Amino acid sequence: MSGTSRARGYWEQVVRPLVVDRWPGLGYAAGRLGSGSDVLGLDDGTSTDHDWGNRLTLLVDADRVADVDAWLEDVLPPAFDGLPTRFATTWSPQVRHGVDVASVAGFVHSRLGVDATAPLEPSAWLGLTGQSVLEVVAGDVFEDVAGELTAVRERLAWMPHDVWLAVLAGEWAAIAQELPFVGRAGERGDDLGSRVVAARLVERTVRLGFWLDRRWPPYAKWLGTLHARLPRASVTAAPLGRALAADDWRTREAAIVEALETLHDLQRDTGLPAAASAVVPFHTRGFAGVGDVPELLRDAVDDAGVRAWSAGTASVEQWATSVPVLMDPTARSRVAAAALGPEPRRGPDA
Incomplete structure (x- = not known):
């Protein structure tokens, strides 16, 4: 049984009857949200060794959160469908029920670090992963x-x-910074260095595929799994796999270039700004470089402030790599705000 199926049964058979009977007319939302492979529909037998079981998200009015949480701790049965309803987790050694009771605003803020119950400012979007x-x-x-x-x-x-244009421009700009190094390191006999750069570029190209297909990328463990399910960009899996497996830098570089040109074609087909070719010669060195794709995307941004961000500080997960920072909504928002500076004026150029 998947974690989501278990959560649905737990809600329908146990938690919902208790809550509705105790608080008739209560406004609520229930589901399986938050962390966990089951939230993405990717859990399997291996997933059950920690933080897996009778988990559920129950969102109620803010003034009811404490009462509902405490009451469930008192009245929930000790087990449901063969598993305990109270257990410790990797984030808390306390043995208690696995129903995450919160308000909508509180739950969303705990994940994003911002209030998404109202429209977000551009800078808030760039602080999300x-x-x-x-x-x-x-x-x-x-x-x-x-x-x-x-x-x-x-x-x-x-x-x-x-914001989407800015994020795309930022990803292309980051790729442009390192694409020539696959060949340069390889030319100097540094095969390991060439492989390291290639692997970094493969990850960026995978993320570029998510951005172009308008899909949010997951964290590293599930990046390839969900990339394979992208409606268009998944076709780059084959050349990117060849890039990682290649034993010489020329084959490695050619495979990355193939993937980038494929995504650039998808970008053009989407109606987004595109150049004649994504990849151009890097000066006279015989290595691949990126053309003016980042600039074309940035120039298409109407909001002058957002256009400035895309030059170097787009989505926080494009330039911050610390896992503890990226997992902490408060730290992530502070880092993004510090990098982006004060909120610029809004609106198109006069």
Whole structure:
């Protein structure tokens, strides 16, 4: 049984009857949200060794959170469907029930570090990671009586167009910074260095595919799995795999170039700014470089402030690599805010 199926049964057979009987007319939303492979529908037998079991997200009015949480601790049965309803987790040694009771605003803030119950400023979008958004939008919602959670999930379905262009420009710019090094390191006999750069570029190209297909990228463990399910960009898996397996830098570089040109064609087909070719010679050295794709995307941004960000500090997960920072909504938001500076003026150029 998948974690989501277990959560649905736990809600329908145990938690919902108790809550509705105790608080008739209560506005709530219930589902399997937050962390865990089951939220992405990717759990299997290996997933059950920690933080897996009778888990559920129950969102109620803020003034009811403490009462509902404490009451469930008192009245929930000791087990459901062969597993305990109270257990410790990797983030808390306390043995207690696995129903995450919160308000919609509180739950969303705990994942994103911002209030997404209202429209977000551009700088707030750039402080999000794909994984943090997936923890809000990817899991199954069993019921949403109040409708507030559904509204938040619709708002987070994808970023605004200008922010999207900025993120794409930032990814292409980052690729441009290192693409020539695959050949340069290889030419000097540094095969390990060439492989390291190639691996970094493969990851960036995978993420570029997510951005172009308007899908939020998960954290590293599931990046390849969900990349294979992308509607268009998944076709780059074959050349990217060849790039990682190649024993010489020329084959390695050629495979990455093939993937980049494929994504550039998808970008053009989407109606986004594109050049004649994504890849151009890097000066006269005989290595591949990126053309003016980042600049074309940045120039298409209407908001002057967002256009400035795309030059070097786009989405925080494009330039921050510390896992503890990326997992901590408060730290992530502070780092992003510090890098982006004060909120610039909004609107198109006069």
